[in-house]
Amino acid sequence: MWMRDPTAETSAVKRPRRAPPKSLEGLTVGLFDIGKTRTPEFLDRIEKRFNEKGLKTKRVGKPTNAKVATVENLQKISSEVDVILIGLSD
Amino acid sequence: MAERLEAKHSGKTLLAARKIEYPETADPAEVCYERGWTDGLPVTPPTDERVIAMLKGTKRRPHEIVGKIPPFLADCTVEKVAINAVMAGCKPEYMPVLLAALEAALEPVFTLHGVLATTYFSGPIIIVNGPVAKRIGMNSGINVLGQGNRANATIGRALNLIVLNVGGGRPGEADRSTLGAPSKYTLCFAEDESDPEWEPLSVARGFPRGTSAVTLFQGHGPEAFVDQKSRTPEGLTRSFALSLNKMGHDRLTQSARAIVVLSPEHYAIYRESGWDRRRIERALYEATIRPGSELIAGKDGVGEGIPASRAGEMVPKFHEDGLMVVRAGGKAGLFSAILPGWLAGRNRLELQPVSKQIRDN
Numbered sequence: 001m002w003m004r005d006p007t008a009e010t011s012a013v014k015r016p017r018r019a020p021p022k023s024l025e026g027l028t029v030g031l032f033d034i035g036k037t038r039t040p041e042f043l044d045r046i047e048k049r050f051n052e053k054g055l056k057t058k059r060v061g062k063p064t065n066a067k068v069a070t071v072e073n074l075q076k077i078s079s080e081v082d083v084i085l086i087g088l089s090d
Numbered sequence: 091m092a093e094r095l096e097a098k099h100s101g102k103t104l105l106a107a108r109k110i111e112y113p114e115t116a117d118p119a120e121v122c123y124e125r126g127w128t129d130g131l132p133v134t135p136p137t138d139e140r141v142i143a144m145l146k147g148t149k150r151r152p153h154e155i156v157g158k159i160p161p162f163l164a165d166c167t168v169e170k171v172a173i174n175a176v177m178a179g180c181k182p183e184y185m186p187v188l189l190a191a192l193e194a195a196l197e198p199v200f201t202l203h204g205v206l207a208t209t210y211f212s213g214p215i216i217i218v219n220g221p222v223a224k225r226i227g228m229n230s231g232i233n234v235l236g237q238g239n240r241a242n243a244t245i246g247r248a249l250n251l252i253v254l255n256v257g258g259g260r261p262g263e264a265d266r267s268t269l270g271a272p273s274k275y276t277l278c279f280a281e282d283e284s285d286p287e288w289e290p291l292s293v294a295r296g297f298p299r300g301t302s303a304v305t306l307f308q309g310h311g312p313e314a315f316v317d318q319k320s321r322t323p324e325g326l327t328r329s330f331a332l333s334l335n336k337m338g339h340d341r342l343t344q345s346a347r348a349i350v351v352l353s354p355e356h357y358a359i360y361r362e363s364g365w366d367r368r369r370i371e372r373a374l375y376e377a378t379i380r381p382g383s384e385l386i387a388g389k390d391g392v393g394e395g396i397p398a399s400r401a402g403e404m405v406p407k408f409h410e411d412g413l414m415v416v417r418a419g420g421k422a423g424l425f426s427a428i429l430p431g432w433l434a435g436r437n438r439l440e441l442q443p444v445s446k447q448i449r450d451n
Binding site: 001002003004005006007008009010037064065066067068 | 162434
């Protein structure tokens with residue numbers, strides 16, 4: 001007995017997560033704005049706290065939450081920051 | 091029987107999807123559940139006979155790729171569409187409608203990934219116009235947004251199953267909807283085109299009269315609109331505006347589109363005064379413009395609202411092209427319905443409804 005597979009027949013390849021850095025000292029923390037209306041308020045506060053601790057930050061993001069980030073955008077961001085914090089404003 | 095023989099003799103070459111084997115003692119409907127292939131309701135197991143029969147509903151070749159389905163952007167062939175159509179309960183003659191709906195959903199401006207992934211209530215809503223609706227027995231009348239019609243129920247369901255099974259869009263994973271909505275199972279219906287004076291939605295969106303077409307909208311619903319006392323088009327429009335302004339939140343503006351499903355009794359009030367689609371839609375847009383001072387965040391202790399700097403403006407609830415009227419429903423009842431759109435509708439140009447012609451082949 002058989003039936004046909006309705007899926008794309010692709011199995012997710014699980015990749016181990018990169019180990020988180022032991023310290024953020026000397027690293028640039030990307031603060032990612034996903035494009036929702038109140039994200040900047042949230043990221044402003046987070047950035048202030050990071051900066052008070054002497055950590056470097058860089059604001060990055062995508063123009064709208066309605067669409068996924070482009071590969072080019074993600075590649076650019078990954079070349080500019082060491083770790084990233086994504087701000088969901090809900 | 092013909093499909094059984096065909097499956098026996100040519101199934102191997104016609105169908106490319108991998109076979110999922112299960113023991114004779116297993117219930118195939120339960121096998122589908124165990125594999126996570128359902129929306130929570132039972133599905134029809136996609137046997138070779140059923141898939142071959144479904145493929146007879148289109149002249150498109152089984153191995154043709156229709157597009158990439160989010161969230162995982164997996165290629166979707168006509169055969170995979172047919173398999174999911176079987177599971178949803180479709181008849182072969184629904185295939186052209188389903189294929190057109192899928193193509194519309196995959197247009198970038200429909201933002202299907204976002205519709206799936208949003209924390210909001212939205213899903214794809216399908217509206218069918220033209221002769222195909224009657225041909226396949228779609229409902230545009232009594233209980234139009236409810237249960238009971240096979241084409242309405244299964245075409246919408248099949249589209250969502252394709253996103254689930256081919257795209258991998260699962261609730262709690264890529265689908266992050268906070269509350270969801272029953273309309274995420276299926277919301278598909280035909281427009282009532284029985285009045286020759288009414289401009290069908292498909293015609294308003296650029297297709298010649300008599301063309302079969304689908305229109306895809308990012309939304310949910312229905313929300314009830316009740317007015318049993320207004321008897322003038324002006325009064326009824328102002329009445330609609332009271333409900334439309336409440337959509338999402340009274341003080342949210344230009345944040346979403348909406349469909350007004352106009353019932354026959356409400357439509358009669360407009361019709362008797364000679365109001366057509368464009369006049370109704372324009373009047374609804376204008377009736378939902380309000381003084382900004384009524385909508386300021388913090389007013390009366392309510393945090394939601396627009397910035398105080400806009401207090402002196404007249405603020406529209408919708409963008410100028412943000413309202414679509416669709417005629418449907420049973421003949422009795424001074425009720426209409428609002429189908430609210432996705433809140434990301436504030437990005438007006440990036441997020442739009444999409445219409446596609448339904449091809450017979």
